Amino acid sequence: MKQHARVVIIGGGVLGAGLLYFLTKEGWNDIVLVEKGELTSGSTWHAAGLIPHFIGGLSMAKLHREGPALYKTLEAETGQATGWHGCGAIRLALTDAEVDWFHYVKGILDTVGSECHLISPDEIRKLHPLLVVDDVKMGFFTPNDGHTDPASATNAMAAGARMGGAEIYRHTRVTGTRLLDSGEWEVVTDKGSIVCQHVVNAAGSFAKQVGEWVGLD
Ligand SMILES: Cc1cc2nc3c(=O)[nH]c(=O)nc-3n(C[C@H](O)[C@H](O)[C@H](O)COP(=O)(O)OP(=O)(O)OC[C@H]3O[C@@H](n4cnc5c(N)ncnc54)[C@H](O)[C@@H]3O)c2cc1C
Known part of the structure; x- marks a missing residue:
């Protein structure tokens, strides 16, 4: 496991894996994702996988617009099917x-x-x-x-992120985060610590618990 990284993402659901993938597309490759179980072992595994466009908010409408295009092309890029069916x-x-x-x-x-x-x-x-x-x-x-298969789509983005240089540590539980005097963060896991510039809380239904480590309610 790396001891330093630019970004540590906590949580390997569709959100964490998606962010990891898109950060590599922005040229960030000194980045890691830490997942306490398997990828998609949170809400993502339960999702029906519907990819609708109908939504009443502008920002989310933009996100919904990108999904189908991404899920159609990810397989060709990564070799991992996403289960997309238009x-x-x-x-x-x-x-x-x-x-x-x-x-x-x-x-x-x-x-x-x-x-x-x-x-x-x-x-x-x-x-x-x-x-x-x-x-x-x-x-x-x-x-x-x-509709798509959420587990396959997540694993396709994880594969794309790995191809872009990101690392993923599965079966590794984050137990705390600590702001260091240097301004960096120490992410403490049950397999060692990683010091990083940015921590992303993508812990899904555990996000509140992770937020509490830095005083967020
Ligand atoms: C029944 C159901 C149907 C749904 N249907 C749809 C649908 O059709 N279309 C749609 O768009 N959305 C759907 N959703 C919503 C969708 O599943 C969620 O919005 C999405 O999966 C959330 O992803 P996430 O990455 O934020 O969270 P999660 O998938 O929950 O990922 C969080 C991850 O963080 C990990 N984690 C937590 N704490 C730690 C820690 N301390 N250390 C390391 N790892 C940690 C967890 O193990 C988990 O894998 C559905 C949800 C459900 C429950």
């Missing part, structure tokens, strides 16, 4: 309030350049003949939605 999706509005919400979300997706269409019940039936649309007012069609 199938598109239709959401159904049954009330006027939901129709208003669809118009609002369309504005956001149009702003970030994610393809979406407000469609009539007749158009819904053409796309999905088995649906009963008698009480449906409008459909929100996102043709580029899909």
